[in-house]
Amino acid sequence: MKEKKNTETVYVSVAQEIERRIKEGIYVSSQKLPSEYDLSTEFECSRLTIRKAIDLLIKKNIIVKKRGKGSYVMSQQKIQSGRDGLQGFTEAAKAYGKTSDTKVISFEKIKQLDDKIMTQLELSESDTVYELVRCRSLDNEPMTIEKIYLSEKYVDGLSKEDFNQSLFKLIESKVEIAYSHQEIEAILVNEEMAELLNVPVGDPLLLVNSITFAINATPILYDISYYRADRYTFKNTLVRGNNEGEDR
Amino acid sequence: MKEKKNTETVYVSVAQEIERRIKEGIYVSSQKLPSEYDLSTEFECSRLTIRKAIDLLIKKNIIVKKRGKGSYVMSQQKIQSGRDGLQGFTEAAKAYGKTSDTKVISFEKIKQLDDKIMTQLELSESDTVYELVRCRSLDNEPMTIEKIYLSEKYVDGLSKEDFNQSLFKLIESKVEIAYSHQEIEAILVNEEMAELLNVPVGDPLLLVNSITFAINATPILYDISYYRADRYTFKNTLVRGNNEGEDR
DNA sequence: GTTTATTTGTTCGTATGTATT
DNA sequence: AAATACATACGAACAAATAAA
Numbered sequence: 001m002k003e004k005k006n007t008e009t010v011y012v013s014v015a016q017e018i019e020r021r022i023k024e025g026i027y028v029s030s031q032k033l034p035s036e037y038d039l040s041t042e043f044e045c046s047r048l049t050i051r052k053a054i055d056l057l058i059k060k061n062i063i064v065k066k067r068g069k070g071s072y073v074m075s076q077q078k079i080q081s082g083r084d085g086l087q088g089f090t091e092a093a094k095a096y097g098k099t100s101d102t103k104v105i106s107f108e109k110i111k112q113l114d115d116k117i118m119t120q121l122e123l124s125e126s127d128t129v130y131e132l133v134r135c136r137s138l139d140n141e142p143m144t145i146e147k148i149y150l151s152e153k154y155v156d157g158l159s160k161e162d163f164n165q166s167l168f169k170l171i172e173s174k175v176e177i178a179y180s181h182q183e184i185e186a187i188l189v190n191e192e193m194a195e196l197l198n199v200p201v202g203d204p205l206l207l208v209n210s211i212t213f214a215i216n217a218t219p220i221l222y223d224i225s226y227y228r229a230d231r232y233t234f235k236n237t238l239v240r241g242n243n244e245g246e247d248r
Numbered sequence: 249m250k251e252k253k254n255t256e257t258v259y260v261s262v263a264q265e266i267e268r269r270i271k272e273g274i275y276v277s278s279q280k281l282p283s284e285y286d287l288s289t290e291f292e293c294s295r296l297t298i299r300k301a302i303d304l305l306i307k308k309n310i311i312v313k314k315r316g317k318g319s320y321v322m323s324q325q326k327i328q329s330g331r332d333g334l335q336g337f338t339e340a341a342k343a344y345g346k347t348s349d350t351k352v353i354s355f356e357k358i359k360q361l362d363d364k365i366m367t368q369l370e371l372s373e374s375d376t377v378y379e380l381v382r383c384r385s386l387d388n389e390p391m392t393i394e395k396i397y398l399s400e401k402y403v404d405g406l407s408k409e410d411f412n413q414s415l416f417k418l419i420e421s422k423v424e425i426a427y428s429h430q431e432i433e434a435i436l437v438n439e440e441m442a443e444l445l446n447v448p449v450g451d452p453l454l455l456v457n458s459i460t461f462a463i464n465a466t467p468i469l470y471d472i473s474y475y476r477a478d479r480y481t482f483k484n485t486l487v488r489g490n491n492e493g494e495d496r
Numbered sequence: 497g498t499t500t501a502t503t504t505g506t507t508c509g510t511a512t513g514t515a516t517t
Numbered sequence: 518a519a520a521t522a523c524a525t526a527c528g529a530a531c532a533a534a535t536a537a538a
Binding site: 009010011045046047048049052066067068069070 | 524525526527528533534535536
Binding site for chain 4: 285313314316317318
């Protein structure tokens with residue numbers, strides 16, 4: 001173990017400082033930031049380093065740039081599901097100052113699984129698949145039910161109780177998680193879900209299907225999540241294209 | 249306005265070539281790309297240029313990188329609402345090989361507008377606001393109803409017929425659009441929407457509220473869109489954080 | 497209306513650090 | 518321990534968009 005901890009990379013710490021100034025109100029929304037050149041002088045680093053720092057903040061949807069004009073602080077800053085990537089539930093709970101809780105409802109071997117899911121997981125009929133059903137609550141109010149399907153090899157040796165904690169942490173000891181594709185749609189609650197989520201039948205739900213992959217594009221798990229629509233929304237920021245590729 | 253074609257920037261054309269190879273199947277999903285060094289040799293440019301090209305493809309969710317390992321082609325490539333930023337409807341239509349169509353239902357001055365919306369648009373009671381209601385169809389099937397609220401100054405001199413085309417194009421002649429915040433939720437269809445969208449009352453809908461801003465963080469328009477849930481889903485890709493800033 | 501200054505965008509070259517195999 | 522590959526950082530230069538003189 002070497003203790004070069006603080007290293008912090010210049011551009012990350014510059015980004016943090018700029019972000020701090022925005023939060024402090026030193027750089028106000030709708031105000032132009034100092035130019036890259038000025039910032040590089042102030043922070044005593046190269047302009048490219050400033051650019052990298054600003055790129056970070058653009059990725060975080062805090063800043064927008066315009067060629068020939070300058071960099072601007074973006075209006076507001078919302079909590080976005082998915083902004084920091086996967087695993088947003090517990091985070092979001094923290095951000096709203098709520099307690100979060102995960103309960104395992106069932107965990108069992110599945111004999112017959114939907115063909116579409118099997119195909120997407122790149123499994124054949126001979127493979128054994130497990131189904132994990134969990135209920136996640138905010139402030140003890142059930143918010144979402146998730147059904148997760150994963151191949152035997154990722155849950156080998158694990159039992160029901162192990163899944164009360166972060167699923168990703170468990171799986172990442174076996175394989176590295178890289179990204180996931182998700183699809184959001186709206187449906188009506190059925191009896192099964194109505195009971196689990198404690199809402200009346202006929203209420204709308206947000207249904208989120210997602211497939212999670214490892215770095216080498218191997219599908220790891222298929223997740224079907226049902227969110228109470230009256231308590232949960234997905235937030236998002238779209239930035240007007242920089243016209244890189246094609247026209248629109 | 250001249251239409252500058254590609255080739256001008258090295259890293260963009262490199263990115264396009266790499267993307268082409270992925271589409272052609274030369275670089276297969278789950279396969280590692282050549283190293284940045286090898287690519288820079290092949291394309292006869294600096295490694296930084298390759299990195300910028302790859303950064304572009306990462307932003308497009310086509311590639312994922314892992315420090316010390318390499319760059320990998322991401323599995324699949326889905327059409328994402330919002331991938332190219334705002335104004336996805338017509339694009340998405342094209343991608344699915346469908347015809348799209350926009351009809352103006354109404355366009356009129358509003359006297360009393362919801363306080364929340366007025367606040368978000370940073371307008372006072374004395375300001376005049378217009379409401380534009382449009383219906384957008386795919387293959388002549390109504391898909392979404394959008395209610396758009398904007399200040400008088402952006403629609404000055406325009407009449408109902410002008411809005412059958414792209415709203416953004418119209419507005420961008422007056423002010424430059426930079427980004428928008430959106431929020432997705434699920435609701436049940438009411439009678440008004442049921443009729444306009446031609447679906448039974450009680451069906452679920454995707455409700456998308458969005459605020460669009462100019463570069464200087466001035467809110468331009470407030471958009472409330474209702475999407476038929478049985479025909480429309482939002483797709484998204486979440487990438488596992490690179491642990492840049494804080495911990496999570 | 498043309499020129500000039502400012503500001504971001506792109507690209508090269510070079511060097512060193514860090515993670516993985 | 519060594520080779521490979523990505524990450525960070527510096528300096529320098531010119532291009533292109535924008536706004537001001």
